[in-house]
Amino acid sequence: MYAPLRGLRWDPTRMMRGAYFFPACARGVSCTSYEPPQIDGLTSKKWVKLEKEVKEEIMEYLDWKMEGDWKAMPASEKKASYFVSFGEWGPRAKPGSKEAQLQMTGAEIILRGVFSGVLFMAVAVSIMNYQKDRQLQKNLKKLEDTAER
Numbered sequence: 001m002y003a004p005l006r007g008l009r010w011d012p013t014r015m016m017r018g019a020y021f022f023p024a025c026a027r028g029v030s031c032t033s034y035e036p037p038q039i040d041g042l043t044s045k046k047w048v049k050l051e052k053e054v055k056e057e058i059m060e061y062l063d064w065k066m067e068g069d070w071k072a073m074p075a076s077e078k079k080a081s082y083f084v085s086f087g088e089w090g091p092r093a094k095p096g097s098k099e100a101q102l103q104m105t106g107a108e109i110i111l112r113g114v115f116s117g118v119l120f121m122a123v124a125v126s127i128m129n130y131q132k133d134r135q136l137q138k139n140l141k142k143l144e145d146t147a148e149r
Contacts, residue, residue: 036061039080044088059084 037058047055062081065073073081088094 040076042080042083042087047083047087047089 037054039058039062042058050058058080062077062084065077066081070078
């Protein structure tokens with residue numbers, strides 16, 4: 001039997017000789033259908049309340065839809081794409097708002113704290129070194145003045 005015909009089966013209920021049918025779930029074909037997430041009326045208040053997995057699914061779905069022809073996209077998906085890309089959430093949220101605070105994870109907050117601490121310590125060390133250098137320059141200036149006399 002030819003390779004392309006392996007997924008076909010003979011239908012014994014038909015009287016015609018050689019009648020084949022495709023099974024409901026042929027091998028290599030998925031029987032599950034994908035239902036896109038609800039994106040109608042997506043606002044920053046609704047976006048904050050969504051779970052992380054749902055947000056990621058919405059972003060993946062809209063990225064996939066934006067790869068195609070935008071003329072074929074419904075208006076609701078275009079608005080949702082614009083909101084996800086340019087809405088007031090995440091990096092574009094107003095500073096200090098709930099949307100801006102929910103963007104960072106616990107590990108990210110800790111990492112930012114450690115990084116900021118290292119930077120402030122570097123500034124403190126450089127100020128201490130600057131003061132020592134100024135004092136050393138004053139002492140050298142005094143020595144030069146006393147050596148000239």
